[in-house]
Structure formats: C-alpha cells, structure tokens
Amino acid sequence: MTSVKLKLKENDVKKIQEICKSFNNEPGELINVLHKTQEYFGYLPAEVQEEVAEGLGISVAKVYGVVTFYSFFTMLPKGRYPISVCTGTACYVRGAEKVLDEFKRILKVAVGETTPDGKYSITCLRCVGACGLAPVVMVGDKTYGRVTTDGVKDILKEYENE
Amino acid sequence: MELIKLTIDNRAVEVEKGTTVFHAAKKLGIEIPTLCYMNLADLNIEHKPGGCRVCVVEVEGRRNLAPSCATECNEGMVVKTNSMRVLNSRRTVLELILSDHPFDCLICAKSGYCDLQNMAIKMGVRSIPYQGEKSTYKPDFSPAIIREMDKCIMCRRCETMCNDFQTVGVLSGINRGFEAVVAPAFERDLDHSECTYCGQCVAVCPTGALTEVDHTPQVIRALADPTKTVVVQTAPAVRAALGEEFGLEPGTLVTGKLAAALRRLGFDYVFDTDFAADLTIMEEGSELLDRLGRFLGGDKSVKLPMLTSCCPGWVNFFEYNFPDMLDVPSTARSPQQMFGSIAKSYFADKIAVDRKEMVVVSIMPCVAKKFEASREEFKVDGNPDVDFSISTRELAALIKGANIDFNTLPDEDFDKPLGESTGAGVIFGVTGGVIEAAVRTAYELHTKKTLEKVDFKQLRGLEGIRSASVDFDGVEIKIGIAHGLGNARKLLEDIKAGKSEFHAIEIMACPSGCIGGGGQPLHHGDSSILKARSKAIYTEDELKVLRKSHENPYIIKLYDEFLGKPMSEKAHHLLHTHYFARKLKHIDID
Amino acid sequence: MTKIKSLADLRNMKADLQSKIALREKSDNPEGRVQIKVAMATCGIASGAKEVMEFLVEELDKRNIDAIVSQTGCMGYCYAEPTIEVTLPNQEPVVFGYVDSKKADDIIEKYIKTGELLEGIIPVNYEKID
C-alpha cells in the first residue's frame, strides 16, 4: 500500500493512547480503534499504526495486515474534497464508469490518488444504496445523483473557488 | 474411544472420531497431496488453513469438493480421492498456482527441495493453460533470510510459525485477493523488522519464497585462496541431520564422515563447535554458580533465574521484546562466537597466523547464526571472529558440488586442539541439552563430589515448557526449559511478573532445539524426523568417554595456557558479551 | 421514560399509543372501512366544513366506528356546502350536502350504522373524486 509519512506530535500519540484505552486496550477491538484513529487523523500512516499496535499489545504486522485488508482504511490522506464514485452494479449499468473516467481525465489522477494540491482525491465506492439516483457521486458528505459526464464539470465548478 | 467407519476409494477404513479424511486416507496408504497443510504433532503445531485446495476430495452427498486436511470423518462417509472430478480440479488448481509462479526453477535456491516443483513433477504438468498476470514483489535480502515473495503460494505456514509458535509477530498476511501476500509491516525488509532470524519460516516454506542467504561462494573463495588459513567448526546438531541430504535415514549419525568431508573440501583445520560448547559450560556454569552462591548467601541484587544465551534467535528475541530484562541472561557468548574468538586469538597465536589471514567458517543448523556472526561486538578492528556461517543445507550443497561421494567416506576425527569435546558439548544440539551439560559441571564444581549418574532424564523431552529440579547435595536447584520462542515468552512474562521460581532456564528458539533449526535439512512437516535426530544426539553423548565439559583436557589446557580461570578478565574480554535494547521505533516525536 | 416492567404494562402502553399511528395503518387498508371525504375548499371551510370534519373524527371514534375521514378539494357543489362523500364498504359513494353537526350525527346513526338513506343526498352522476 502506498503511504504518506506523518510526523506524530506528542498529543497525537496521547490521542492514540486515549483511543486504545477507551477500548480497554483490548486486541479484539483493533478494527474499532482503527475506525476512531482514522476519524481523527483522516488516514492511517505507518507511524499511527505502530502506536496502535503498541497500545493494544499486538504486532505491527498484524495491524498492517488488517489495515490492508479492509478497503475503508487508507494510508493516504484524502483530498479536502474527497470524490467518491459509486461503482455498484446499479450505477455501473447506468454509466458510472464513464463518469469516473471523466473525473480521472479532468483531475489527472488515478483512483486512490490525491491531486498534487491536496484538493481532490478520487475513490470508488461500493453501493451506497442510493440506486434510485444512479449513477451516484459523493463529494465529502454531499451526494450527487444521476451524474452524467457533462455533469462532472458542473460538480467540480462548485468547488472551483474554494 | 469412538470409532468411525468410512469408505475411501472403495476401501473400508476405521478411524478414531475427530480424524480428518487426509489422515484416514493415509492409513490406507493413500497419500493425498497438499501444499499448505503442516502437522508437527509432537510440537502441537497443526496448520490447516484449507487454503491451497490441492487436497480436495469428493464426499458423497456434498455439493462441492472438500479439503481432506480439514474435513473430519463421519460415520458412513463415502470418499473418492482420485475420481475424474477430483483429479481435474486438483490439476486445475495446481495449474493456477503455477500460473502465478516464476518459471526459474532451474536456478531457484529451492530447486529439488520444492514441494510445488515435486507436485508438478508428480502430476506430470507439461503446460500452463491459464496464463496471466503474475505477482511481483521486490526481493528482500536480510543478513540471514531472503524473501522472494513472487514465489509465495500463500500456504501461510510461515505466519503460523512466526506468530503462533514463535510469537515473534513479524509476518502477517497483507492486502487481499490476488494482491494478498505474507509480509512484515509496511512491506519493510526483514532487516527493518523485529525478525529474530530463527529461520522457522524458512524451515517450513514449501517453495523458494523463503530461503537462507547463501554464503557458500565466499567459503569456496576462501578455500581457494592460498594466503588464507581456513578453519571450520561444526555445530552438534549438524551431525545428526546432514545424512538426510544424502539419502540416509533420519537420525543417522555422520560425525566421522562429516569431518572427512570437511577435510576433503580443503579446510585447513577441521574443528568442532562442541569444543566451544564445553567452554561455554565452563563460563556459563561458573556464572550460574556465582549468581547462585551470592543469591543463597542473601545478596538481593543478584538476578535469578539465569537464562542461557547460546541461541542467537533467542538473544534477538529478548533484545527486541524484553529490553528491560537484559541483565537476566548469562553474559556468556554462544559456542560459535567463543570458538571464533579463541580460534582467532589462542589458536592463531599457536600456529602463528595473523587473525586477518585466518578465515573461520561455521557449519550451523541455524540461519540466525549468520546474523550473529555479523554483529559488530564480535569483531576486532572490523575483522569478525566468525567470517562465514553456513547452514547444514549449504554444507550439503558444497559437498555435492565438490564431487564427494559422502556415503562412502571413511570416518575421520576432528583436529586438535579445538576438535576435542565431551558428551556435554554434543547435547547442546537438543532442547534441554545445554542445561543438562551445565548441571553436570555445576554439580561437581558446587558439591566438589563426583557425579555418578550423568543422565538427567528429567530434563529431556519434547514438551514445549518443562520444569525439573536437581538436588545439589541438599540444595534443590529448580530448572526451567523452553523451546520455541512462544514458550520462552511465557517463562519471561513470569519472570517479569516476579512469579518465576526457577534458578536457571534454558531457552532454544527452534522447536526441539538446534536439531530443528532453520538451517537444517527440511523436515517437510514430519516431526518424527526431529525425534530421530534427538535420539542420535543422545547416542553420541553416550558413546563419549568424557561426558562432563570440565573434564575436557583441551579445555583444561586452554585455561592453563591462556585464559587463567573461568570468568577471568581475559575470559570476560574474549568469551562474554552484553546485550542491546533493540525495540524498534520508527516514530519521530516532535 | 420509565421502564416497562411487564407484558401487561407493555399492552397498556400500546393501547395508549395506538392512536398515534392508527390513521396510517387504517388508510393503508381502506377496504372494509367507512371512508368519508369532507370537501375543504375555501367555500367548504367558509361554511363550516372544518367543524364538521372535527365532529366526525371525534364522534366516529367515540362510537367505535372504523372509518377514515379525509379532506378533499371542492366537489363542485358549492351551493350545498359543507358537503361530504361517504363510501360504505362495497357500496357506491354517496354525497350529502348542507352538513352540519346535527346532520353529521344523523348520517352516522342512520346511513353509516344502518344503511338507511337520508335526505340531502345529492343525486348526480358526478365523477368520483380522488
């Protein structure tokens, strides 16, 4: 998994320790701990995983094995406006792939990457359950339904000056 | 016990309840092939992830094929292990595995020993119909182990050894699907992990994914260099296993042939690490007596139990995992390093060779020894005490490469002075042996009485953690023994918690000690081989005239001529070491 | 909130709460129920349709009649407001004009309970209003 380094500050370490403690430093709570730490840091760089391993008394390899197994966890920071294109079946048959290609073409980054200015990142999402609106794109928490390739430009325009 | 009747390939068989189809078939002489299943029954290691799917069989009434390694027999079960459906599936699965495997078999380090290769031969695979993308990974060259994960077939045996048995926890399955592979955290090199180089992953890997670093070219070069005096030492466990590489029965002792072979390979002096094992007992035994004496005398500052320190995998393990307990193990160096140190001082002086012109090669059942030999603290002005450490397997390759017909070699003796040893030195090769050897000497030194019965059977066996007490003439000495680092961890945790009642503990990283080392001929998951090797070691001990280290005349002479007495300043300088806290932290805190 | 300590407690509580969603459940299964539509356009409201509706809702409930009262737009009989349309199960709808509380009471007691026709029916071939 490609990753970005993070230099932890002392209170970052404290935060991770607190999170682990809130789950009784129980190794079985690894996934819950990772959810909470990712919520806090936005991603799970190696440095954070090492602290989590220490906090739960498990090996770093094990933590890394779990992080790389689940698609929800990421070792890369997301863009300020994370773009998620639903590639569930309903969206697929209604043209999600073309929409995804258009985002990739305009932003010049691949899936899983962030633009060099840190503004946008593109990920694929499994079904969000809004199949009635297929194809669906999410930018942060905002959902766009029935997106067309033409609509891609319009969506990006909303964030142009931010 | 409940018995179950079933039919396999139209033949009836009766097995105990809980038996798997795999073992039931074995009972009928049907060898179902498998790549991931591993059963080291005597060590309580059974690995049956049901992942390779090569061992699938047809069970009547079941929708799909069943993995025989994980499927328990039921009353009345009807099993087919060689129907068209099974054979086609098995072949297809094998072809799939091969389609994601490099085709460099001719030059692969595992060639000839590879389970995957053997299976392809057995099944007569002549083409790979399902070509496609292959996994590629950067090879990882550490000081002792090479990882070429392109060759990994995801049997996960290494993970079981590293995590469950050794509790080292360096390896984990990572990623998923086609990208899934076994790797250290963040896919760093082993060199940047907390790997102890115990080599158990190497010992169980069915393919060439995990192999030891090959030092034979350097050895050949040294042997060919007329300016070098090449001295070889060979560890106790080697003689109990080397024969397997030449088709001899497991447990065949080949001590004499081994010495002969080394001589024919061109080593200038053929010595025995057993000599250094005797020396280790002198130092370690004295240290134990010293600590014990002070402890019994009421000195509270004394650390007990004392732990043995001759296993380099174990030393790495406690340096990483118990950095706050570095004063617990004995400071005595391992036999390999004691040998190197003495060879390049005492012996070099004796034959008037500059240490820089002397090359010390060790033959070890171990891959961690490679790392140990490279440690900075075992170098003098940059010149290592042991130049190259090669495994039993590497030695076999050297012998084969030199056109030596091993099996017809005469029995020869080791050279003197560093080739003479006692039975105490030999049993270093098996779990419990070091502490038994130490007891033989410590008893006599402590009680000043002659030990009549030298066999301490209570210290032997294959159980992971054992305890026994020995009567030192009225003083009861409590002894703990562990082999396998997972077992060692338990004893260490007890000490940490102040719960340990032992005076001395022997620890070996590998299952059943050095005879099951990571550098030994592959046992392919058959633990009866380990038992046979263990038996051979004790036989060699019994055959020795001298069975107590302090009775070794050349050891006595060494102290007389050179070291003075055990624990002397010179002995400290040459034969003892200190340990480092090596907890890895990659975190920079601002 | 206090804990519910027994099955009886639970059932009492349910009885109290049932009215909350009864209307939703009833309207999901209108078949077999009396359906009443009150015309509630401006003309209807001006002539007291709201009061009539409230009366109907209250009284039908009190008299244990399983009915659904809904409002609708202008039925086109502005001269006769307030007007209501009553549909008994398996019968054609009937429209009553000039309905006030008293008339509504009559409609309940006679037409709804016994099917007896009353005065004030607007006999037209109107189209059913949805």
Next chain:
Amino acid sequence: MAKFKTHMLVCGGTGCRASASDVLYENLKKEVKEKGLENDVQVVTTGCFGFCEQGPIVKMIPDNTFYVGVQPKDAADIVAEHALKGRKVDRLLYKDPVKKEHVPDSKHMGFYKKQIRIALRNCGLIDPENVNEYLAADGYEALGKVLLEMTPEEAIQIVIDSGLRGRGGGGFPTGVKWKIAQGVKGAQKYVVCNADEGDPGAFMDRSILEGDPHTVLEAMAINGYCIGATKGLIYIRAEYPLAIHRLKVAIAQAREYGLLGEDILGSGYNFDIELRYGAGAFVCGEETALIHSMEGHRGEPTFKPPFPAESGYLGMPTNVNNVETYANIPVIFNKGAKWFASIGTEKSKGTKVFALAGKINNVGLIEVPMGITLREVIFEIGGGIKGGKKFKAVQTGGPSGGCLTEKHLDTPIDYDNLIASGSMMGSGGMIVMDEDDCMVSVAKFYLDFTVEESCGKCSPCRIGNKRLYEILEKITKGHGAMDDLDKLRNLSNVIKDTSLCGLGQTSPNPVLSTLDNFYDEYLAHITEGKCFASQCKDLIKYEIIPENCVGCTACARNCPVNCISGERKQIHLIDQSLCIKCGACMEKCKFNAVTII
C-alpha cells in the same frame, strides 16, 4: 393530545436524504406552523418507501396521496393546497410512464399493487427514531409473548413451522439454525446480526435498519432467549452512517424502556446489544469471516465445520442471521407461523425484499411474496424497461448470482427455482439490463468485483477469478480464441467446486450463466470481433456519415481529445488513432451523423 387529521410522511432514507428530504421535512413543519395547522397536521420522518427512483417521497395520510420528486420549495404548495384545502398538487403526483397520467395515490400505483410488506411493514409508516410509534405498531409484543408465555423450544418451533429461510443468501432454515445453536453448550452464547450488506445494488438491510431499527432489536432478543444468549452484536457497514445513528437511538430507547438490559419485561431474562463496524470487505458477509472481523482480525473465512453455532465469536456458540431475516421474526410471532407459511411457495415461505435497479422504470425496494414471477416484478411493479428499450436480462443475487433471460420471466421466484435456473436468491439484488448491455462486459464487471473482494486465502478464488477476468477482458478486447470458452467453463466449474467459502463457490455464476444464455454474444466477440451492444470499446469505431453531416461542429467542440477535424459547414472526420470512444460526439450530434460500426 392533538388528534391529527392529516399525517405527512416524509421519507428519511439515505436515497431521499441525498436529495434534501431533511430540508423538505423542516420546511413542511415550518409551513404547517405558519398556516396554524399544528394540531391538525403531523409531519413525520419515516423510513424508506422503496420508490427510490423518484425521491424524495411525501405520502399524505389518510388519502394515500403519493408525491414524488418533492423539492424543499414544494413544501409551501403541499401545505397550502393539500393540507389546508384538500387539493392535490398535481404536478408532484407520480406519473405513469406508460399511460402518461398522474396517479392519485399509492393504492393506484403498479409499484405497490403486488407487494406484501412484512419485513418492510414499518418502513414508510412509522418514525424510526420514535420507539412509541414502534410500540403502537405492535412493537415488542412478540418479545413479550415469547419471554413470558413460551419456552425457548416452543418459540423455536414456531420459527421452524413458519418455514422462514435465511434472507442473506444461503436460504438455510432459520428455525433449524436456532435449534442447533440452542443445543450447543457454552459459557456465553452470542447472537449476531449480519448487517454488512456488501452486495452492490442491494440495500434492503440498510432500509430496514433506517426505517425500522427496533424490529431487528426485538428479533435479536427473541433469538437470544431461544438459544440462551445474553449478548447481541450487530455487525454493520461503517458506510451506513444513518443506519448506525438510528440503531444507536433505538438501542438507547429500548434500554430506557427496559426492553433491552436486565430482567426484560419482568421475565428475568437479560439481553443487550452492541454495534460492531465493518470496514469494507464483501467477504465479511460470510459468517466465519464476519466473526473474525468482529474479533479484530482480517476477515478471512475458515472452513466449516465447526459452524459458528458450535464455535463462533470468541470461540463461543454463535447464531448469525441477516437483517431481513430478523425483520420477519416479530411478525411471525404476532400473526402466527401458519399465516406466514400461507404466503409463498412450498419450500420458500413468506416474502422477499428485492432491490430493483438498472434499466427499469421504477428503481426501488420492493417486497413480494415468494413465487411471484420475474415478469410481474419487472413489468408490473418495476414498470418495464426504461426508455421503451428491449428487455435483455436480469441479474439476480449480486456477484454470486447469474443472468436470467426472457425464458425465465415466468418462472416463480424462490430459492430453489433460482438455483435451478443458474442464479440464486442472494441478498435480493435485481439488476435489469436492456439491449444496450453487453453480457460479456457484464460478466467481466462482476468478476472485477470478485477479484477485488476475494480475500486471497484460497488458491482457486485468489488466482482463478483473476484468470477468469483476464480471459473475459481478452474477449472484450477482441483477442479471444475459441478455446477460451472451454477455459472459462472449466475454470468456472473448478472454482465453484474447490473454493473455501461462498464467495468463490458462487463467483463464476455470472460467467456460467452468460455463457449458457448468451453464448452467441461470446461467439460474436471472438469470431466476428463484434459487440452487439456496442459496449466494448475495442470492438467499435465511431464514424461520421458524410450524407448526414451538416458541419455544425458540435461533435468537434465536444470531443474531449480533439480528434475530430472539419471546418464549419464541411463534413467532419474522426481521427481513429486518437479517438477514446467516449461517445460524446454521438450524444451531441443532432443530425444522426455519428454512427458506431
């Protein structure tokens, strides 16, 4: 207490929320207040109505008026017209796609006509965040009855008699599963609700959790009592924030009422529920993988036996059921096993929720009795194919299922018939495809998913699916050979036969079913280099028909790679070496001058 004469039910499901139904709700409340109708009109947020295609939905009670596509600004009209004056707002009514007429209420909508809502009974009826509304709708009645009037054995027998089978995909009889778990001894037993709905295109579990969370809690408590468990865990996708929120609210409310916790309803029985979060792994829908995930491990499945009933969560006896299965439980106790068993077919009782999606007019969530035909579902409830195109196939069962065709339209849907037809029930995804869908590409799409989601533990799934995908890709690129078809078939059969878990055992279904039903499409790709649906980019070429081109430059201006040349009023030309086959030119051309060859 005010006696409301009108209830406005506003859909608060994820789909409608994404179209601002929460703002709409606030606006409706504001308007009601402004018009002084607070005592007459109740505005309620409910769970999903299932008619997601045209959300946000507002349903008016009691006349069942069904407003679709309601925007926040429409609140004023609805209140002023409908609530105040009883006049329907015509423009917001659902329009029948065939008759092109407004439909006055939900009772007249084809979408609802054939539905029987058991699992979804409270979705779109009650406020999911208000336990009182659930209580009013017979909530916790079943739990009370079971705890105080039945032995576990009696209760389990009712579930067995109902004939309910697992709705998560396997179709294992639920009562039997409970009985097995009851029979195993353990210091601590667990009840687990599988809410890791990973099947792309299926969202019934999410809708139930969002629309009626208490039904799942109640059923789990019943399940717990039956097997002797005191702890329940819900394993839910972290990607379902609204469902998680509603579950948390529901658990808190149930605890406050003492419906979870100690001594429930004075019965002496203790039971509580915790949430566990999934983290994006489809394979965790498999129960052993799910359990490993809950224990903090990689979600890799293990060989069964031992089944979770013997050795599950933390090695303890564990019963795992899916959300929809649980949603049926309280009703079975309230209405009786006999009533439940009267619905459906001989071996598949009750109803099934399907997520209708794809090229169909009424995308949404439906609940229909087992035994209904695909034709009824697609053409009556689903309103037929979008844009009047021709029906080609319907994919049921998600990535584990297969593609069914015209010839299967009249087969009654149940577990066994679907398997016999080469597909499966799965979790109930139903994706409809039309003549524009290339079936080789569809198979490839599913394999892409499987390759992505395989855990990698067993060889056939890890490598085999990858090879299947590669062969399919080769075919869609026009490089396929005839022996590739044999390879596809053999590989598919071996993967099904040898894989460790349900994922691999079913992943080749999309390949096998398309091979069976659309063999000619595979052949056309291989022998003629043709894709009937013009979906395979490597097999098509966009060209300009000179006779039709007027030189308007629309195509050239919209080409993202500028590969179309031509002056104004002159015939244009596509440079095939640069064309990326995005189809923009064809979309933009008003003169039918762009064609695919």
